[in-house]
Amino acid sequence: MDKIYWHSVTLEKDNCKGCTNCLKQCPTKAIRIQNGKAKILKERCIDCGECLRMCPYHAKKAVTDSFEILDKFKYNVALTAPAFYAQFSIADNIDLMLTVLKKIGFDDVYEVSAGAEIITEKTKELLKSGTLPRPTISSACPAVVKLISIRFPNLIDNLIPLLPPVEVAAKLAREEAVRKSGLSESDIGIIFITPCPAKVTSFKNPMNLEKSNIDGAVSINDVYLKIAHKIGKISDSEIEKLSRSGRKGVLWGVAGGESEATESKRHICVDGIHNVIEVLDAVEDGKLRDIEYVEALSCIGGCVGGPLTVENSFVANSRLKRIGEELEDNKNIPHEDDVFWENPISYKPVMNLDDDISKAMEKAMKIEEIYESLPKLDCGSCGSPTCRDLAEDIVRGYASENDCIFKLREKINILARELNKLESGDIKNTRET
């Protein structure tokens, strides 16, 4: 079945001023400015949220579910990422953060870190078995997985074929909710409090699963105030013992936590999508053959730096480390074997000029030719990220040479000169000679 492609990051047209702030920051060159408004080429967008961060006018939005989604289900379980705990200065213990969720309307909670612990064990097992291509790349961050699927086809096989912790946690949460509530599966809402749009897209449009176990995703910044108002009012005696995962699972929320947990001796942890691209390029060129495991996270600092979080990522980072380090390691991690991808990830050649190589070559030559005639200032005024991209857009038929203001000025100057000549009678004279 061919689904209509849906993804989370969108543009709030009314707010967009057509400035070029987002244009240059997009790691996959998915943004163009047309008629004074930004536009996202959706098949190229990996939902990293860089544009959300960059936009001074808040014109980029992530589509998430509103809190009212809870009304759709008889019994709701909040799935919490470790990054969520780090949003509140008052939160020095996880049980408080989980209790507050039950106060604002959830029937139960389940920590994603519990899923992370299961994936940690499985990752260790697979790395030890020596059956995976080296270096093995983490598949926990959906923005990175998407990036690989459109830009690094040779690295798809290097991705560890395990579900992200959030999906594992969702599955266990649903099983537990059925047991506890006696309701049927479809009456239960598994709602993730999300730090990022990439996760939302991965639930609504899963790349490696038939169907996600997550029924809804509410952003951290949408529940932030609700929680901030409640949290101070909870007395110590009200705090329930709800947490179950240990130190390693919680530390997955900060960059480096996953590598540490999986105990790989030769690992790289790279955070920030532009840095990730640099490292993946190196892996693709065969430069990192001595590396065993690559933890790659789209956001600087890891999920604590997610685009839909509220707290400054450096503050959140140090806070989460503090919370995590106080925990013991979980000695009772359940063994789960059903944690592999259901479907393989396929290469989506969205950057191709043409399906036919000969035609693509003709187009590439045309691009070179046009590029040579452009001023090479990469100013972005034309609405394409660089002069080369404009040349490409012209050949693809999205843009015209006149979109370049320098080209346009040249033409206007010529026209003006002609006009001058006409007025002073030069044209007539030249015709006669």
Added chain:
Amino acid sequence: MEPMKYHFEVKGDDFSVAGENSSKVKKILRQLGFDPETIRRVAIAMYEAEINMVIHAEGGYIDAEISPDKVKIVLQDKGPGIPDIEKAMQEGYSTATNSVRELGFGAGMGLPNIKKYSDDLVINTVVGEGTRLEITVNV
């Protein structure tokens, strides 16, 4: 159809940009829609040869010719030449200095990998004059 031709200069004294041109070719091939395996083979072979030019031969020139059915990379340098090609082709043979080894090169795997990932490799080298590598990868 006429192949697409690209010409690159490789600076011998700047290690920070070594490998930049193979990255460029990789990008071009991806845009042209070559299959991932071909791109991988070209990228690895060209990268190794480009690095050799910087480490062992003070830079030179690269010409890339892209046709729908094959990619040809010609690398020409004016370095010291390779006195014993047979030896140089052996896995693990390297004359890299200690300082180069500290940078992570000098495992003696470059030329063997170029051979492995290409369909055809022609090396012409004259001691004291330079080296020319012609790497062909068929699609």
